[in-house]
Amino acid sequence: MGGRAASAAIGQAVLGIDGGLLPLDPILTEGVADTNGDMQYPLEIVFDYDAVSDDLLEQPPLPGMARWAPLLPPLADISLGEGGTPLLAGDHLAGLLGTDVELHLKDESRNPTWSHKDRLNFCAVSSALLARAPGVAVASSGNHGVSAAAYAARAGLPCIVVTSPKAPPTFLDMIRAYGAAVVITPADRRWDCLMRIVRETGFRPVSNLTRFHTSAAPGPEGYKTIAYELFHQLGRRVPGAVVVPTGYGELLFGIAKGFDELQRLGLTDRLPRMMPAEPEVGAPLAAAWHSGRPAVEVPVGPSSAASIASPVGGYRGIWAMRRSNGAPLTFKEETLLAMRGALAHVGLFQEMSGVAALAAIKDAVAAGMDFDGPVVAILTSGGFKDSAPFDGAHPLTGEAELARLLKEATDG
Amino acid sequence: MGGRAASAAIGQAVLGIDGGLLPLDPILTEGVADTNGDMQYPLEIVFDYDAVSDDLLEQPPLPGMARWAPLLPPLADISLGEGGTPLLAGDHLAGLLGTDVELHLKDESRNPTWSHKDRLNFCAVSSALLARAPGVAVASSGNHGVSAAAYAARAGLPCIVVTSPKAPPTFLDMIRAYGAAVVITPADRRWDCLMRIVRETGFRPVSNLTRFHTSAAPGPEGYKTIAYELFHQLGRRVPGAVVVPTGYGELLFGIAKGFDELQRLGLTDRLPRMMPAEPEVGAPLAAAWHSGRPAVEVPVGPSSAASIASPVGGYRGIWAMRRSNGAPLTFKEETLLAMRGALAHVGLFQEMSGVAALAAIKDAVAAGMDFDGPVVAILTSGGFKDSAPFDGAHPLTGEAELARLLKEATDG
Numbered sequence: 073m074g075g076r077a078a079s080a081a082i083g084q085a086v087l088g089i090d091g092g093l094l095p096l097d098p099i100l101t102e103g104v105a106d107t108n109g110d111m112q113y114p115l116e117i118v119f120d121y122d123a124v125s126d127d128l129l130e131q132p133p134l135p136g137m138a139r140w141a142p143l144l145p146p147l148a149d150i151s152l153g154e155g156g157t158p159l160l161a162g163d164h165l166a167g168l169l170g171t172d173v174e175l176h177l178k179d180e181s182r183n184p185t186w187s188h189k190d191r192l193n194f195c196a197v198s199s200a201l202l203a204r205a206p207g208v209a210v211a212s213s214g215n216h217g218v219s220a221a222a223y224a225a226r227a228g229l230p231c232i233v234v235t236s237p238k239a240p241p242t243f244l245d246m247i248r249a250y251g252a253a254v255v256i257t258p259a260d261r262r263w264d265c266l267m268r269i270v271r272e273t274g275f276r277p278v279s280n281l282t283r284f285h286t287s288a289a290p291g292p293e294g295y296k297t298i299a300y301e302l303f304h305q306l307g308r309r310v311p312g313a314v315v316v317p318t319g320y321g322e323l324l325f326g327i328a329k330g331f332d333e334l335q336r337l338g339l340t341d342r343l344p345r346m347m348p349a350e351p352e353v354g355a356p357l358a359a360a361w362h363s364g365r366p367a368v369e370v371p372v373g374p375s376s377a378a379s380i381a382s383p384v385g386g387y388r389g390i391w392a393m394r395r396s397n398g399a400p401l402t403f404k405e406e407t408l409l410a411m412r413g414a415l416a417h418v419g420l421f422q423e424m425s426g427v428a429a430l431a432a433i434k435d436a437v438a439a440g441m442d443f444d445g446p447v448v449a450i451l452t453s454g455g456f457k458d459s460a461p462f463d464g465a466h467p468l469t470g471e472a473e474l475a476r477l478l479k480e481a482t483d484g
Numbered sequence: 485m486g487g488r489a490a491s492a493a494i495g496q497a498v499l500g501i502d503g504g505l506l507p508l509d510p511i512l513t514e515g516v517a518d519t520n521g522d523m524q525y526p527l528e529i530v531f532d533y534d535a536v537s538d539d540l541l542e543q544p545p546l547p548g549m550a551r552w553a554p555l556l557p558p559l560a561d562i563s564l565g566e567g568g569t570p571l572l573a574g575d576h577l578a579g580l581l582g583t584d585v586e587l588h589l590k591d592e593s594r595n596p597t598w599s600h601k602d603r604l605n606f607c608a609v610s611s612a613l614l615a616r617a618p619g620v621a622v623a624s625s626g627n628h629g630v631s632a633a634a635y636a637a638r639a640g641l642p643c644i645v646v647t648s649p650k651a652p653p654t655f656l657d658m659i660r661a662y663g664a665a666v667v668i669t670p671a672d673r674r675w676d677c678l679m680r681i682v683r684e685t686g687f688r689p690v691s692n693l694t695r696f697h698t699s700a701a702p703g704p705e706g707y708k709t710i711a712y713e714l715f716h717q718l719g720r721r722v723p724g725a726v727v728v729p730t731g732y733g734e735l736l737f738g739i740a741k742g743f744d745e746l747q748r749l750g751l752t753d754r755l756p757r758m759m760p761a762e763p764e765v766g767a768p769l770a771a772a773w774h775s776g777r778p779a780v781e782v783p784v785g786p787s788s789a790a791s792i793a794s795p796v797g798g799y800r801g802i803w804a805m806r807r808s809n810g811a812p813l814t815f816k817e818e819t820l821l822a823m824r825g826a827l828a829h830v831g832l833f834q835e836m837s838g839v840a841a842l843a844a845i846k847d848a849v850a851a852g853m854d855f856d857g858p859v860v861a862i863l864t865s866g867g868f869k870d871s872a873p874f875d876g877a878h879p880l881t882g883e884a885e886l887a888r889l890l891k892e893a894t895d896g
Contacts, residue, residue: 153570
């Protein structure tokens, strides 16, 4: 599954604080507290870009992220064939947004566990294995837990997933299928519970250990590969904007950093505007952005976008917007629901959170925002994962009602 | 999503009967009865291989099957980015089979509706749209119905899915999400019901209309692309065998025909042994093979491989085995169940039917069969689709039981 070239990683650095270069080992898992002590800055991996061959980014974006090894943290041989997802476009998408912007959809439901999280966990679990961690642990009610469980299984490591009583059963079934242990605890206990697991076992946490999201540096680097793939799939163009379903902001960060690297390597001349899509009923990144703070906590109302309705943002998302002249977007619940149906009716069935980017673009257009140039919306996960059954256009019918159905079909 | 070159298709022909070349239009949907009238021979698309450029097969196997357009029936612009699925291999698979054969897994759960059926329906629904059919209809309790509904949605065509009372709810939810109508009728009524729909509406059937599987020729041609991709992914080697979860034999046929074309085009010198994997409790292809008949009907006992437990085979599967020196394989129910768990425990969670090929290889090895050269097992569909929840290794636990869990984890 692609090349086995060495990583060009040379250390870790704190994002947003000029703290110099930290060694690559040990990987820091708790972030770095700011001077007030009430917020933790995340870390990133630093690379020696002079050691990266110019033609690394010229290869076709096939599955198997090891092909990008020089620009990723050190990898173990645990690929599940992640990445290489299609970019979809066409006139059939014109009706989705109510604007004639050139829209491209990156379908991340085509990953090994059917969400974007596989790009993160390939890197995060690799790092755990290379550091000889005895296992991995993760706090997640959804895709992250599923994906961590799969990569832990691939790596031969035990995995514990801390989840909440509200986690959809589909996720729990999948997590357990991969052999992971599931601990159910109230949402406000999850960080304490995860911290206890990590301290008592030495397991590597592959999600945030602390309230403000500061998952260890290796994982989010995996999302850079989406930028590398987009560069090819758009014919070496940089899109005007990339809109991203956002809970903690790691996906937004990773894609932004990937485009930043494309510019550093001389392949492009700018970044796309990076735009998180958050539920209007919460939206911690938008709140942090507008307040000028690195991260905040907000109350969150009921949202059907369960996988991204987070009370806390993280500085990674703010960094991505600052670096790219980005801006936060939010979406209304009713827009999300309608968009999920509209997208399924052109053949793409996504998890409710998976259509957040499209819903946010639609609401932004309705509010008068212009999008220049090609816009990429990231679709993050398959629609079969939501617990609520989808309300189809047609009721189930028996053969006795066939005559009516056929009359409708032929009249229609 | 790939090239827009013209199809090199020049007509239809009956598989197994020397009936000459039939025109490409109209597409025949009922097969051709044999002289006894109790069996229908399927059709295939005939191509002018002299019109196919040598370098068509030299491109990387990215998603978007339109890239193979010259070797497919005429296509409409309705791609969902199907194909381009990864081929997985590695030492971690060694424990699955109890033999040291070089094993490769083709993960077809990475398609747009998360099964191999998308390759068929891209071609079948294209054909319906190009023929100006007012809709599509399909008899299916599973992946075929989901995929047909998605491509019909993409094409802007109404879709009716005839299914049985036993169809798993996940499939019904997905079919309805794409906007299709679902008609539930007893299994023995399905062909009559589908025939009535087709006759009263003019909808194009994209599955078999008759008892012995004779779905129209365009669809199964789509499966040829798996052979084209394998050719690249194996470094231009022809595998020793390709083992395929098999209900009606269309997937087996398509892959065999793809390898047949690679040989015709001078790129290879032989076909892999094509081997269907059927439930031991049914296995109509095995029964037809051993009796020397083109297709038979058999009683089917209870099987957890719901998507492939078929009472009827089809001649396409027999053709594939004859053309390739193949042979039928069967699997025991207990092997299937164990294999599903073993595969998830190396990070790949498949539908019960999706691991049929691996289970059949394991049972064949246990019975003394040797497999020469690389063996490819096709994994057909994601594990989230089965209705029965997966029986995880660990029970769900609350935080109160965390101490015990951690003790287990640290004791190793």
